[in-house]
Amino acid sequence: MAKKPKKFKGAEMGDFPAAVANVVEDWIDHGNEKGFEMLSVMGPAGVGKTHLAWAVMDLFLPNVKRGRYSYPDFWKSTGLIMEMQACMGEGAGHYRGMIENLAEHDNLVVIDDLGTEKMTDFAHTGIVHLISSREEAMLPTMITSNLTIDEIAEHIDSRVASRLAGGVVLGMQGKDRRVKS
Numbered sequence: 001m002a003k004k005p006k007k008f009k010g011a012e013m014g015d016f017p018a019a020v021a022n023v024v025e026d027w028i029d030h031g032n033e034k035g036f037e038m039l040s041v042m043g044p045a046g047v048g049k050t051h052l053a054w055a056v057m058d059l060f061l062p063n064v065k066r067g068r069y070s071y072p073d074f075w076k077s078t079g080l081i082m083e084m085q086a087c088m089g090e091g092a093g094h095y096r097g098m099i100e101n102l103a104e105h106d107n108l109v110v111i112d113d114l115g116t117e118k119m120t121d122f123a124h125t126g127i128v129h130l131i132s133s134r135e136e137a138m139l140p141t142m143i144t145s146n147l148t149i150d151e152i153a154e155h156i157d158s159r160v161a162s163r164l165a166g167g168v169v170l171g172m173q174g175k176d177r178r179v180k181s
């Protein structure tokens, strides 16, 4: 799991317009009552998807304090794929245990930057299993991506794209905040 990078230390929901904060707050309220749908945050580079994901990690903490969920996991998708590959190197059983644990763990799991990076077949299967299992179990799961739902269907998996489309999809727009004007 990734530790909060320095750049996102101060990230909080107050950094975002009410329209964005409301979507996330409603996602948590609705999820706490009925079970969680997937939350997908899509948009181009630099608009604040990762910043929002770290703010959501904090927003979720009251659920942890109340004992509803375990502590959240934040994964960069590249880091998740590397971890999967490392576990596979230790044996198929080890790899399977890691995926099952992520698929079933009763916590918020964030996968940041789900994208087009090359995946081995088993890493691809692992990601599909992880997302589809968590969606079926209605466990809190958030992904961010530069891709659209259609591009996810094309480049990753149509079943993953369909599960994301069936949940809450938040499109973020605006300028690239990394570029100084």
Ligand SMILES: Nc1ncnc2c1ncn2[C@@H]1O[C@H](COP(=O)(O)OP(=O)(O)OP(=O)(O)O)[C@@H](O)[C@H]1O
Residues within 6 Å of the ligand: 007, 008, 015, 016, 043, 044, 045, 046, 047, 048, 049, 050, 051, 052, 113, 145, 146, 177, 178
């Ligand atoms: N609402 C905000 N308030 C203050 N700073 C922000 C906000 N949104 C983003 N930033 C800052 O702008 C920079 C770019 O944001 P971020 O990394 O979240 O973009 P991104 O959408 O994840 O981009 P990429 O697709 O390239 O990963 C970061 O330094 C981030 O902390």
Ligand SMILES: [Mg+2]
Residues within 6 Å of the ligand: 049, 050, 051, 112, 113
């Ligand atoms: Mg990002």
